[in-house]
Amino acid sequence: MDLRQLRYVVAVASRRSFTRAAEDLGIAQPALSQQVAALERELGVRLFDRTNRRVAPTQAGLALSIRAERILEDAAAAAREVGAHADGQRGRVAVGTCRSFADFTLPKILGEFHRRYPEIEVSLEEGSAADLLARLRSGAIDVLAGELSGDGPTHIGNDLQEEALFEDDLVVATAPSHPFASRALVEIADLRDEAFVVFGGSSATHERLRQLAAAAGFVPRVFCESFDSLTVRALVAENLGVALFPRSLGNTPGPRVAMLAVAPQKLTQRTSLVTASATLRPAAQSLLDVIRELTL
Numbered sequence: 136m137d138l139r140q141l142r143y144v145v146a147v148a149s150r151r152s153f154t155r156a157a158e159d160l161g162i163a164q165p166a167l168s169q170q171v172a173a174l175e176r177e178l179g180v181r182l183f184d185r186t187n188r189r190v191a192p193t194q195a196g197l198a199l200s201i202r203a204e205r206i207l208e209d210a211a212a213a214a215r216e217v218g219a220h221a222d223g224q225r226g227r228v229a230v231g232t233c234r235s236f237a238d239f240t241l242p243k244i245l246g247e248f249h250r251r252y253p254e255i256e257v258s259l260e261e262g263s264a265a266d267l268l269a270r271l272r273s274g275a276i277d278v279l280a281g282e283l284s285g286d287g288p289t290h291i292g293n294d295l296q297e298e299a300l301f302e303d304d305l306v307v308a309t310a311p312s313h314p315f316a317s318r319a320l321v322e323i324a325d326l327r328d329e330a331f332v333v334f335g336g337s338s339a340t341h342e343r344l345r346q347l348a349a350a351a352g353f354v355p356r357v358f359c360e361s362f363d364s365l366t367v368r369a370l371v372a373e374n375l376g377v378a379l380f381p382r383s384l385g386n387t388p389g390p391r392v393a394m395l396a397v398a399p400q401k402l403t404q405r406t407s408l409v410t411a412s413a414t415l416r417p418a419a420q421s422l423l424d425v426i427r428e429l430t431l
Contacts, residue, residue, distance in 0.1 A: 138207065139170070140173075140174045141199075143156070143170050143171055144171065144174065144182060144200055145200050145203050145204055146159055147167070147171060147192075148196060151189060151190050151191060152189075152190055153167055153185075153190060178195075178199075180193075181193050181195070181196070182195060182196035183196050224252060224254060224417075224421075225252075225254040225255060225418070226255055226256070226417060227257075228256075228257055228277050228278070228416070229258045229260065229275065229277050229278075230259050230278055230279075231260045231261075231267035231278070231280070232260070232267075232280050233262075233263070233264060233267070233281030233338065236281040237259070237261050237281070238363070239384070241259075241280065243429070244425060244426055244429050245257060247429060248421075248422055251425065252418075255421065255422075260276055264282070264338070264339050267279045268291060268295070268409065271295065271409060271411050274411070277410070277415065277419040278408060278410050278415075279407075279409040279410075280300075280407075280408055280426060281406060281407070282338075282339040282340065282381075282404050282405065283297070295411055296411075296412075297407050297408070298408045299405050299406075300405075300406045300408060300426070300430045300431060301406055301430055302405050302406070303381040303382055303406065304401065304402065304403055304404075305379055305380070305381060305382070305397065305403060306379070306381075306385065306394040306395055306396060306397065306402075307321050307326065307394070308368065308377060308378045308379075308380055308392040308394050308395075309371065309374075309377045309392065310371060310372055310374035310392065310393070311392070311393055315393070315395060316393035316395075319395065320395060320396050320397070320398040321398065322351075322397070323347045324352070326355075327348075327351065327353040328356075329356070329376065329377045330357070330358035330376040331344065331355045331358060331379075332357075332358055332360075332367050332371050332378045333355070333360050333367070333378065333379075334360070334362070334380070335361055339404065340379055340380055340381070340404065343379065347402075358370075358375055358376040359375065359376065364384055367384075368380070368389050371390075371392050372389075372390030372391060372392050382394060406430075408423060408426060408427075410423070
């Protein structure tokens with residue numbers, strides 16, 4: 136017994152005629168009769184009473200017809216659901232992201248994504264770039280969206296694909312009352328005696344600060360670490376330390392801070408999309424398309 140035979144039984148039971156059922160199905164009447172007869176032999180029961188004037192389902196035929204309608208509806212629903220997964224309309228996508236992107240940019244993207252694809256489940260994982268790259272390689276996440284490094288190519292390996300989304304200036308933030316607040320520029324070397332508020336963990340911004348300070352001949356004196364971008368900004372505004380962070384962070388609503396460009400060269404931080412395979416699951420590809428549309 137297969138779905139085709141069940142469809143034939145439903146058609147004959149509905150139309151009470153092999154001829155009209157065959158016309159509806161678009162097949163020859165003898166072929167329809169042969170398939171129904173074959174099913175009756177397989178089941179060992181007569182499904183239809185046939186006379187010269189009418190065809191009527193037997194009790195067994197009526198029971199099978201009712202059951203077959205449900206089976207055919209379930210099969211059609213299953214096909215639609217699978218098709219939705221294949222078309223990127225349903226499924227699940229796991230996203231790894233770094234702090235500032237998660238705090239400001241990603242929520243708006245995910246809001247728009249959910250409006251377009253309400254049947255796709257999104258799981259979000261935050262962490263350092265190094266940890267997230269490892270999870271991307273292992274298949275634990277589908278895509279990484281966030282800050283990886285500053286200028287120049289990111290050495291992420293040939294097994295991953297990186298796509299730059301945008302760049303943001305890195306600035307030194309101070310409290311408005313800080314002696315440096317009236318400056319337009321500051322050199323990293325000028326900050327050797329300052330306390331720093333830094334992004335926690337192995338964030339790209341924290342690593343960049345370590346590199347810049349090492350080149351200037353000192354190790355940053357860290358007053359406090361925080362994994363929350365708004366907390367870093369609030370601590371700086373209270374004059375508890377200075378911070379290196381993206382200019383976009385200082386331009387969002389929140390406590391007022393002064394932002395100084397870094398001399399002698401402009402510093403930038405790149406936000407990227409990284410995937411582990413050129414061929415993504417449809418749900419992940421749908422998310423990437425929305426991210427590109429809203430950021431590029």
